[in-house]
Amino acid sequence: MTITHPGTAPSRTTTESGVELDLTPLSGSIGTVIENIDVRDLDDATVAAIRQVWLSRKVIFFRNQHLTPTEHIAFAARFGEPTEGHPVIPAIKDHPQVFEIDYSRSRELYQSYGDVSTSDRSVSWHTDVTFVRRPPVGSILRAVVVPQSGGDTLFSDQQAAFEALSPSLRDYLRTLTAVHDGKAQFKGILDHVGEGKWEGETFTDLAPVEHPVVRTHPETGAEVLFVNPGFTSHISQLSRAESNALLGFLYAHAVQDRFVVRYHWGQGDLGFWDNRATQHSVVGDFDEQHRVIQRVTLRGDEPR
Numbered sequence: 001m002t003i004t005h006p007g008t009a010p011s012r013t014t015t016e017s018g019v020e021l022d023l024t025p026l027s028g029s030i031g032t033v034i035e036n037i038d039v040r041d042l043d044d045a046t047v048a049a050i051r052q053v054w055l056s057r058k059v060i061f062f063r064n065q066h067l068t069p070t071e072h073i074a075f076a077a078r079f080g081e082p083t084e085g086h087p088v089i090p091a092i093k094d095h096p097q098v099f100e101i102d103y104s105r106s107r108e109l110y111q112s113y114g115d116v117s118t119s120d121r122s123v124s125w126h127t128d129v130t131f132v133r134r135p136p137v138g139s140i141l142r143a144v145v146v147p148q149s150g151g152d153t154l155f156s157d158q159q160a161a162f163e164a165l166s167p168s169l170r171d172y173l174r175t176l177t178a179v180h181d182g183k184a185q186f187k188g189i190l191d192h193v194g195e196g197k198w199e200g201e202t203f204t205d206l207a208p209v210e211h212p213v214v215r216t217h218p219e220t221g222a223e224v225l226f227v228n229p230g231f232t233s234h235i236s237q238l239s240r241a242e243s244n245a246l247l248g249f250l251y252a253h254a255v256q257d258r259f260v261v262r263y264h265w266g267q268g269d270l271g272f273w274d275n276r277a278t279q280h281s282v283v284g285d286f287d288e289q290h291r292v293i294q295r296v297t298l299r300g301d302e303p304r
């Protein structure tokens, strides 16, 4: 597949159906705002054009959309198959595909499950749900309540991060696999709710999974660094000390400013990231201010 790169300057592109998309890039390699569009009403050619921008820029944003949960799910369904909202954390009422994080409640919630680690806002770089065999293709986040200040999200380009490594290290990383384990964050909650569900299958235990350290993006063919401090526990072929040292280097390397875009949310904004090629992290600087987001994820494939 040929990916059209929209470039790093603001531009306008016209879809085959005559819809004009105004593209405002937010950084050199990652992140573009698509302006002047109502995502409730997209024809097939516009969906295809948006998908190209998404693949190329890895995260896209639509301002001021104010979708309902039903509209949020409908938008997601234009780009793939929505999954359960989360494998372990219960979805919002009446919408099993919508996972909500209300940060003012989450600390209390996680502590009630005996899992304080998840409420620590200091380190939160991760790729969504990599602790299952088929992590989501992408996630679509809706900003429901935005704090008066702070609460931005950072996204890091894991293709650019991989390409910036020296050729010898890239060769070595291609030979490795890593274990991803959701237990540290979610075992307490799973035990509390009894069972989890993902892709229609229920489970009572979070069995660790193994993924390649470098995956080949199934749509773009790009190689992408695919480890994250949220869920990767260790590299299978190394001793723990070696694994900790190498992962520590990769985690720091992968989120350098040159690979990162920072997005300041407005209420009603929508962010849609390629979960195969990015990590993201909330900026935990909003103290006790109210911040609520809702997320819909798209069914993925096995990383290769």
Ligand SMILES: [Fe+2]
Pocket (backbone or CB within 6 Å): 126, 127, 128, 280
């Ligand atoms: Fe996330």
